[in-house]
Amino acid sequence: MDINNGTQKTPAEPSRRDILYIATGAAATVAAAGMVWPLISQMNPDASTRALASTEVDLSTIPLGQIVTVKWRGKPVFVRHRTPEEIKAAENVPLADLPDPEPDSKRVQKPEWLVIIGVCTHLGCIPTGKAGEFDGWFCPCHGSTYDVSGRIRSGPAPSNLEVPLYTFLSNTKIKIG
């Protein structure tokens, strides 16, 4: 016996069952995507890592001409108390000489305090201070040199040393992050 006898719909006409199939498939897709999200998101920094995301630095202990390294977010941050000559040198560089042109004034809030993340923008090594051709920083791994503004001058690094977000809490105290 043909159970569809006389009642079978043509394929062009969606049946109630087709709608149920599609709705079930769509709901399952959304549910699967929702389930994947925690699996991806758990890889991002956790609450304890994010809680340690800012650091305060007392500037009064840093003598003129010295660089102090502070650990912030597991990375070194260089705080350099620049001398007037160094400031002048940094400000007088023609922008055309720079692979990643940026005026010194854009990189500092107060000219005597340079605050930069001490991670070479090439492959993440830590450059040594007061070294290299421009007396700024020199990365021993692949030979990138940076100037007293932390700008890339030569070598494979593609961009300037990054300036982190920081604010002056007082004249002698900054908060990084």
Add this chain to the structure above:
Amino acid sequence: MSGHSQYKPKSGFAQWLERRLPILSFMHDSFVSYPTPKNLNYMWTFGAILSFMLVAQIVTGVVLAMHYTPETTLAFDSVEKIMRDVNWGWALRYMHANGASMFFLAVYIHIFRGMYYGSYKEPREVLWILGVVIFMAMMATGFLGYVLPWGQMSFWAATVITNLFSAIPVVGTSITTWLLGGYSVDNPTLNRFFALHYLLPFIIVAIVALHVWALHVTGQNNPTGVEVKDLKKDTVPFTPYATMKDGYAIGAFLVLYAWMAFFVPNYLGHPDNYIEANPLVTPPHIVPEWYFLPFYAILRAIPNKLLGVIALFLSILIAAALPWLDRSPVKSGSYRPMFRKAYWVFVAVCIGLGYLGAMPAEGVYLWLARIFSFYYFLHYVFILPLIAKYEKPEPLPESIDAAVAAGSASHA
């Protein structure tokens, strides 16, 4: 390849099992009666050597994991504890660390053997691509494992390699943070690297199973590159012939492995890795393990971060395209005079890149690395297709059997 199974279970239990799960006939067909070309040379024993090394690494790795602590403040000390306090811990660790080197040595011979004898050619393309996938999984595993002892080289290797992803435009930094589980390499990174280093070898086992499956469907290539025509004349059963020969080769390989592990266990290591990881000081000269040096040289040769990273990944992935880059109908390099020369130049370039990867990236080294990197890609995309077009191959033997007969005649 051998057709319908000839296996007849004898004992009552074997007959009972065979009707429910035909695993006995599968093992018999794969490792006993499996027809093996009778002209295979010792280059063909590295598949078995690699299977042995995979098991050796998993066994030594599992027991090391029972003594290791994946926590940044304890990891370095737990490895020193393995070396000093754990019974036979020093031997197990040296076997595992040098085992990685031996594993890569064997895989490179295996790969270059395949390249010389055209093992990537029709009908073995899928077999070859699976091999490239295994090689990449091995590289990932080797890198993840290198990070675990939490020495200076470990820490900075992790930093440099994860920073490669920061070269991706726009989302690079977010991806790097996601991979690290923080803003720099730290405890979450070490935890996940340990979990993945433990997981990946089992995934490699699964891909190796597919690799061997594909091999058993197409049959093995052989030094003439001529396919098997007559099973009776051209092949011998896997057991005892290949089993014994592979066993002998594994024994010889073990002599070298044991010498490395027991007499010069730190020869291929780096002294900086006996200094505990310090996120604030970079070693002056960062170098990867020897088996990554050619690729590291390619990365550094290109004076642009993103392009360098792309070249690094391409230099590995391009091997998967070999079946379509080399269209010569003749498989074996033994019958291809032009290919043979280009092949050895390519081998020399790869070794040269390895040497340059260990040298500082400056001056003449950098320029040589650029020339060699250029030639590396030139070989794949230009030289191989051209040779396939213009080369006049030497006459092929009629069959494997005929080649063997001619060989023994000339020796008589």
